[in-house]
Amino acid sequence: MNHYAAAWAWALSSPFQGTKQDASHLGGTTDPLVISWPGHIKDAGGIRGQFSHVNDIAPTIYDIAGVKLPEEVDSVKQIPLEGKSLIYTFDNPNAPTRHTLQYFTTSGNRAIYKDGWWAGNRYHSTWRPHFRRLTRTRTLTFIPGSFTT
Numbered sequence: 839m840n841h842y843a844a845a846w847a848w849a850l851s852s853p854f855q856g857t858k859q860d861a862s863h864l865g866g867t868t869d870p871l872v873i874s875w876p877g878h879i880k881d882a883g884g885i886r887g888q889f890s891h892v893n894d895i896a897p898t899i900y901d902i903a904g905v906k907l908p909e910e911v912d913s914v915k916q917i918p919l920e921g922k923s924l925i926y927t928f929d930n931p932n933a934p935t936r937h938t939l940q941y942f943t944t945s946g947n948r949a950i951y952k953d954g955w956w957a958g959n960r961y962h963s964t965w966r967p968h969f970r971r972l973t974r975t976r977t978l979t980f981i982p983g984s985f986t987t
Contacts, residue, residue: 875902879928886927888935889951893921901925 847857871890873879900907901923909916922936935954942949942958949958 873898873924873928875928881929881931884931886931888924888927888933889937889940889954890924890927890935891921891937891940893919894924894937895921897921897923898925 844857850857874882876882897919898921900919902925907916907919926933926936938953940951942951946961947958949956
């Protein structure tokens with residue numbers, strides 16, 4: 839739960855609908871991320887538009903540190919990390935997104951991102967046909983009937 843007024847929750851999610859309790863609309867899942875690495879990121883202060891998710895943070899840190907995760911520990915095969923390192927964006931702001939699929943769910947709301955497209959629904963209702971092309975300016979292109987239950 840948020841520990842501030844609901845109006846602030848809506849304002850901080852702008853320009854997207856929803857709050858942090860709402861995964862079905864991007865207000866609940868879209869936040870800025872600032873990465874600073876002096877001497878390594880040439881375009882300091884630059885803006886990147888690639889899709890990323892919180893599960894990309896650990897792979898990025900491991901990549902920077904040169905850590906290679908083991909495939910097996912004590913004879914037990916390890917599950918690979920789901921995220922993608924963000925290093926590819928540091929010096930190439932126009933690189934294609936490498937994180938191409940992400941599922942979100944919280945408090946009965948859910949959404950999915952796939953290759954630049956987004957769909958969502960609220961409170962475990964059936965998926966509504968609002969499969970949309972996502973841009974960071976909140977421009978969503980509705981394509982009727984392109985996503986069915």
